[in-house]
Amino acid sequence: xxxxxxxxxxxxxxxxxxxxxxxxxxxxxxxxxxxxxxxxxxxxxxxxxxxxxxxxxxxxxxxxxxxxxxxxxxxxxxxxxxxxxxxxxxxxxxxxxxxxxxxxxxxxxxxxxxxxxxxxxxxxxxxxxxxxxxxxxxxxxxxxxxxxxxxxxxxxxxxxxxxxxxxxxxxxxxxxxxxxxxxxxxxxxxxxxxxxxxxxxxxxxxxx
Amino acid sequence: xxxxxxxxxxxxxxxxxxxxxxxxxxxxxxxxxxxxxxxxxxxxxxxxxxxxxxxxxxxxxxxxxxxxxxxxxxxxxxxxxxxxxxxxxxxxxxxxxxxxxxxxxxxxxxxxxxxxxxxxxxxxxxxxxxxxxxxxxxxxxxxxxxxxxxxxxxxxxxxxxxxxxxxxxxxxxxxxxxxxxxxxxxxxxxxxxxxxxxxxxxxxxxxxxxxxxxxxxxxxxxxxxxxxxxxxxxxxxxxxxxxxxxxxxxxxxxxxxxxxxxxxxxxxxxxxxxxxxxxxxxxxxxxxxxxxxxxxxxxxxxxxxxxxxxxxxxxxxxxxxxxxxxxxxxxxxxxxxxxxxx
Numbered sequence: 001x002x003x004x005x006x007x008x009x010x011x012x013x014x015x016x017x018x019x020x021x022x023x024x025x026x027x028x029x030x031x032x033x034x035x036x037x038x039x040x041x042x043x044x045x046x047x048x049x050x051x052x053x054x055x056x057x058x059x060x061x062x063x064x065x066x067x068x069x070x071x072x073x074x075x076x077x078x079x080x081x082x083x084x085x086x087x088x089x090x091x092x093x094x095x096x097x098x099x100x101x102x103x104x105x106x107x108x109x110x111x112x113x114x115x116x117x118x119x120x121x122x123x124x125x126x127x128x129x130x131x132x133x134x135x136x137x138x139x140x141x142x143x144x145x146x147x148x149x150x151x152x153x154x155x156x157x158x159x160x161x162x163x164x165x166x167x168x169x170x171x172x173x174x175x176x177x178x179x180x181x182x183x184x185x186x187x188x189x190x191x192x193x194x195x196x197x198x199x200x201x202x203x204x205x206x207x208x
Numbered sequence: 209x210x211x212x213x214x215x216x217x218x219x220x221x222x223x224x225x226x227x228x229x230x231x232x233x234x235x236x237x238x239x240x241x242x243x244x245x246x247x248x249x250x251x252x253x254x255x256x257x258x259x260x261x262x263x264x265x266x267x268x269x270x271x272x273x274x275x276x277x278x279x280x281x282x283x284x285x286x287x288x289x290x291x292x293x294x295x296x297x298x299x300x301x302x303x304x305x306x307x308x309x310x311x312x313x314x315x316x317x318x319x320x321x322x323x324x325x326x327x328x329x330x331x332x333x334x335x336x337x338x339x340x341x342x343x344x345x346x347x348x349x350x351x352x353x354x355x356x357x358x359x360x361x362x363x364x365x366x367x368x369x370x371x372x373x374x375x376x377x378x379x380x381x382x383x384x385x386x387x388x389x390x391x392x393x394x395x396x397x398x399x400x401x402x403x404x405x406x407x408x409x410x411x412x413x414x415x416x417x418x419x420x421x422x423x424x425x426x427x428x429x430x431x432x433x434x435x436x437x438x439x440x441x442x443x444x445x446x447x448x449x450x451x452x453x454x455x456x457x458x459x460x461x462x463x464x465x466x467x468x469x470x471x472x473x474x475x476x477x478x479x480x481x482x483x484x485x486x487x488x489x490x491x492x493x494x495x496x497x498x499x500x501x502x503x504x505x506x507x508x509x510x511x512x513x514x515x516x517x518x519x520x521x522x523x524x525x526x527x528x529x530x531x532x533x534x535x536x537x538x539x540x541x542x543x544x545x546x547x548x549x550x
Contacts, residue, residue: 164321165430165466166525167507168303168310170486173460173477176258177375177389178484178527180280180293181400183303184269185508186312187295188276 005035247349247363248342253384254363254377260284263385264417265407266296271400271508283413290418302420315422322431323466341481344368344455353378355387355403365482370394371453371532372483373509383409391509393529400509447474447489447520449539453532455480478526478536485526485536492521504530513537 008025028035167186171179245253264281277296283289293303302313312321341347346366353360359381366374374396378388385407391400448458460477466488474489505512507525513533514523517540524537 162466162523163505163507163512163525164312164314165323166486166488166512166523167510168312168321168323169464169466169475169488170477170484170525172310173479173486174484174527175482176255177377177386178482180258181389181391181402181508182510182527183293184278184402185271185400185510187278187293187299187301187303188269188271188274188508 245361247347250349250361250363250379250384251347251365251377254379254386257384258282258386259289261383261385261409262411262413263407263409264413265404267402267404267407269400269402277405281413281417283417285413290413290415292418294421300422302422304418304420306418311420313420313422313424313427315427317428318426319428319430320424322429324431338481340455344372344480345374345482352381358382358387360387367394369454370529371456371535372480372528373399385409391527446543447476447487447540448543449476449478449487449536450541451539452478453480453535456485456536459484476540483526483528483532485524485528485533487537487540488521488523488525489540490521490523492516492519504534506530518542 008021164186167182171182174182262283262285264279266277266279269276269278279292279294279296281290281292283291288307289305290307291303291305295301300313300315302311304311304313308324310323312323314320344367346364346368348364348366349361350364351362353362355378360378361381363377363379364374365377372394374392374394376390376392376398377386379385380387385404386402387407388403389401390398392398452458456478457480458476458478460475462475463472464475465471466473471491476487476489478485478487503514505514510525510527511530511533512523512525513530514521515537516522520542522537522540524533526533526536
C-alpha cells in the first residue's frame with residue numbers, strides 16, 4: 001500500500017480529509033479488500049490511541065460500518081459500475097444517509113476534542129436541511145451531474161418575535177446547561193439572525 | 209456588526225477576578241479529595257447547583273467564532289426563582305425571570321416580550337439523567353483539571369447517534385457548578401463554549417439585581433396575559449408524533465397564548481433525558497397563495513424548523529441538530545380531541 005493512500009486513510013480517521021477525497025476513498029474502500037482490512041486495523045489502533053486522550057470508539061456505529069462492509073460483496077470488483085448505473089444503495093447510505101457519505105469513517109468514532117474552539121477546525125454551525133446537504137454528496141457519488149435551480153417560493157417564516165417567544169417558552173423545559181446555552185445564544189445573536197420584520201399591527205402590543 | 213468581540217483564533221483572554229465565594233454561601237471547605245461520584249452523579253449535582261444556588265457570574269460565550277461576555281444572576285428565595293441574563297457587550301439584550309414572569313428585553317427591536325407562566329410550570333420539566341439517558345449518551349469522567357485554580361472534574365456526554373449534541377463539562381469539585389462547558393456536534397467539533405471568568409456564590413442577592421439596566425421608554429410590550437381561549441365548539445386536536453428519534457418521548461403537553469400571538473398555541477415537549485425539543489402548533493390563516501415551503505432557522509447552536517400540516521403551523525425548537533427538529537416536526541399529526549395540560 002502506498003504512503004499516500006495510507007496517509008489518506010489516516011486523515012479520514014482524523015476527520016481531516018476533504019469531503020471529496022473522503023468520498024473517493026470510501027468508494028475505493030468498498031471494493032479494495034486489503035484497504036478494507038487496513039481500515040479495520042485503523043479503527044482499532046485509532047481507538048486505542050485516542051482512548052489515551054479520553055476518546056472512545058463508538059462501538060455500535062463502528063460495528064455497523066464493519067457489518068455493512070462485510071456484507072457488501074456485490075459492490076466489489078467489476079460489479080460496481082453496473083450498481084452505480086442503476087443507482088443502488090452504496091454501502092455508506094444505510095448508515096445515515098448521503099449527508100454523511102463524505103465523512104463515513106469519521107462518524108464511526110465520536111469524541112469531544114480537547115482543543116479549545118479557537119484551535120479546533122470549526123464546522124459550520126448553520127447546517128442546511130438534510131435533504132439539501134445530501135444533494136452534493138449524492139451527485140458526487142453518481143458522477144457528472146447538474147442541478148436544476150428550484151424556483152423560489154414563499155416560505156414559512158419564523159418572525160423574530162415569534163421565534164423569541166418559542167425560544168423563551170422552550171427554555172423553561174430545557175436542562176439547566178442547555179437552557180443557559182440557548183438563552184445566551186439568543187442574547188448574543190445578531191439582530192438579523194432572528195429576522196428583521198417590523199412589529200405587526202395586529203399583534204397584542206402595548207406601547208409604554 | 210455588533211459591539212461583540214470577535215475572535216480570529218485562540219481563546220479570548222480573560223483577566224477578570226475569580227471569586228467563588230464559597231465561604232459566604234456557607235459552603236463546605238474545598239474538598240481536594242471529594243468523594244468519588246459517578247459521572248452521571250456529577251451531572252445531577254451540577255443541575256442541582258445551577259437550579260438551587262444563588263450565584264452571580266460573568267462568562268464568555270463563544271459560538272461561530274464570535275465571543276461575547278454575559279452576566280448571569282440566579283437566586284432562589286422562599287421557593288421563588290429569579291434569574292437575570294444580560295449581554296454585556298453585544299446587543300444589550302436581557303432576559304429576566306422573576307417567579308412565573310419571564311421578560312425578554314430586546315433593545316435592538318425596542319420590544320419587550322413578557323410571558324406569564326402558571327406557577328406550577330415554573331420549576332418542572334427539566335429532563336433528568338437516568339438509565340435511559342445512558343442508552344443514548346456515553347457519560348464519562350475523563351480527568352481532573354484546574355480552571356482558575358479551581359479543581360474541576362471533566363465530564364463528557366457523547367451522543368451515540370447523530371440526533372443529538374454532546375457536552376464536555378468542567379464541573380467544580382466543591383460547588384458542582386460548571387465552570388466551563390462545550391457543546392459539540394456528533395463529529396466532536398466544538399460549536400459552542402461557555403467559560404466563567406468570575407463566579408460568586410452568595411447567600412443574599414438583592415431584588416435590585418433583577419431590574420433591567422436599559423430604559424424601555426417607547427418600547428413595544430408583548431404580553432400573554434390572557435388564558436388560552438379556543439373558539440366555541442373548537443375542540444383541541446391531539447397532536448402527537450408518529451415517530452420519534454430513538455430515546456425521545458413526550459413529557460409535556462400544554463396550551464398557552466404566546467405574547468403577540470392571536471390564538472392558543474399548543475406546546476409539546478420531547479426529551480431524551482438530556483436534550484429537549486419543543487413543538488409549537490398554531491392554526492394558520494387560510495392560505496392565499498401556493499403552499500409555503502418548510503423553513504429552518506437557528507438560534508446559536510439550537511435549531512428551529514417550521515412547516516405546515518393540515519392547516520396548522522408546526523415549529524420545532526431545540527438544542528439538537530437541525531435534522532432532529534426537522535424530523536420531529538415532520539412526524540407530527542393531529543389525531544382528534546385531546547385534554548390540555550400536563
